[in-house]
Amino acid sequence: MKILHTSDWHIGRTFHGQSTLDHLRQVFGAMVEIVKQNDVDVVVVSGDIFDSSMPSAENFTVLSTVLRDIKAAGASVVMTSGNHDSATRLGFQSEWAGLAGIHVITGFDQYLRPIIIEDEYGPVNFYGIPYLEPSLIRHHYPSHELKTHEQVLTFAMDGIRADIARSDARSVVLSHCFVSDVAASSEATDVERDITAGGLNLVPAAAFDGPDYVALGHIHGRTTITERVRYSGAPLHYSFGEAAKPRGGWLVTLDAGGLDEVTWIDFPVPRRLSVLTDDLEALLSDATYASAESDWVCAILTDRVRPVDAMRRLQRRFPFCAMLEHRPSVVVESSATTYGERVKQKTDREIVAGFLEHVRNGVGPSEFETDIVNDVFAEQRVKEASE
Template sequence: MKILHTSDWHIGRTFHGHSTLEHLRQVFAALVELVRENDVDVVVVAGDVFDSSMPSAECFSVLSGVLRDIRAAGAAVVMTSGNHDSATRLGFQSEWAGLAGIHIFTRHDQYLEPVTIDDEYGPVDFYGIPYLEPSMLRHHHPEAELRTHEQALTFAMTAVRADAAARESRSVVVSHCFASGVAAQEEASDVERDITSGGLNLVPASVFDGPDYVALGHIHGRSTISDRVRYSGAPLHYSFGEAGKPRGGWLVELDAGGLDTVGWLDLPIPRRLSVLTGELDDLLGSDAFAGFEDDWVAAVITDQVRPMDAMRRLQDRFPHCATLEFRPSVTAETSAATYGERIAGRSDTEIVADFLTHVRNGVGPTEYETALVASVLTEQQVSS
């Protein structure tokens, strides 16, 4: 059996105010081609199908289109809800979707009802664990201590292992969580809303012992916890923190004995993300930056004095410049002395010059500005 492990589609996500739906359609078209070219049997989506709990009608249209095309390419679909999804909306009419080979796990106890898909070696049981918020799960199980994500997933995986042992067949688990073995602060982007706090959201990889393969979602960069426990990452770059990370999915092959091989399949990147650093004139005029003109650009301006109208000027050359940061290459030293102590014994001209040097990060007044200040102060003294 060939399984394409994906996750975190985030349909409806915007990128600095720009819709990503058209780019996502391009990536989904490529994903369908991968399914067809590699004779994939099952496509897994490990949570965060939508970016919002209230997706628009257009988002549902994008989802319906890619699911229809995956089925037409010959693969079944197994997906779970993530923390961004509304389990109710995503799971609406999932019973009928299952009859068409699209299996959606959204209920808190649905992992007790695996989907069985056969290949030439026999059955493979897919256990979908939707995002389990401990505060909600413990209302259904007051007899258990369910205060952390580790406890919630341990509770679910204990039941999964017992069921899988009784069936004596190969098994795949799909889950949406932060698993230990991933540097969460490094791998997680600003898209994930619940970065680990005090370790309460972190789940030890040992919790997932047992299944032949564990398809994880929630981290937007691909990551390998072990040969059989992996993150695929998101299909698009959704923040500049993800720039440079490959986009794609894991092609997982099961043989008669369980996990056989795992390989990576790349997806196209419709528009690169680039962080450009330099003085504004260099960014606007240097040929060294010509290759970035069609990229999503995060510009870091290092001029000593903040340039006027920098974003508009940048967008003349880089139409997709999305963010601008002013970060002077040299900054003025700060002092703990009081204002009165700093100006004691200094002339008005020197005080104004010091002020300009401070607000310009170490760049003092020009000759023209010095003369202008002196002239104004002289006029003030004469009039008084």
């Protein structure tokens, strides 16, 4: 059996205010071709199908289209709900969809009823664990302590392992969670939400001992925990923090004895992400940056003074410039003395000049600005003398 492991589709998510639906349609089209070319039997999606618990009608249409196309290409689908999804909305009419080979698992205890798909070697049991928030399910099991994700996932996997022990079938588990072998603080990007301080959301890899393969979701980058426990990552880049992470899925092959081979298959990247660091004039004129003109661009400006109207000027060359940061190449060292101590022996003009130098990262007043300051103080002296 060949399984394409994907996750975190996040249908409906925007990228810095721009819709990603057209790009996602391109990737889904490529995914369908991968299913055809590799004779994939099952596509699994480990949570976060939608980006919102209230997806729009257009988002549902995108999902319906890709599911129909995957089925027409010859593969079944097994998917679970993630923390972004509404389990109720995603699971609506899942019973009828399952009759067509589209299996949507959203119920908190549905993992105990595996989806059984057969190949020439016999049955394969797919156990889908939806995102299980401890505070929302612990009341179903009052005799068990279920305060953390580790406790909840261990409890769920204990039930799955018991079912595996009763069956000769090979097994695949889907789960949407943070595994402790992945450093959540460094691996998670700004779109991977719900990271709890203190590690309450982390689950040790050992909790998933038993199945032939574990298809994880929640982390947006490709990650191998063990040979049989992996993250596939998201199909699109949803943050500049993901720029260096490849997009694709794992092609998992099961033989008669269980896991045989796992290989990576790249998905197309409809628009690259580029992080450009230089002063504004160089970004606007240097030929070195010509290759990024059609990319999503994060521009990091190194000018000593923040340029005026920088985003508008950048977007003339880089129409898809989506993010702007100012990191001056020269930064004035901070002082431990108080402001009052620093200006105590200074004249009014020196105080103004020092203020301008401070807020503009070491750049003091120009000759024109000095003349304005002198004029203002002169007018003030005249006013004070006439009172």
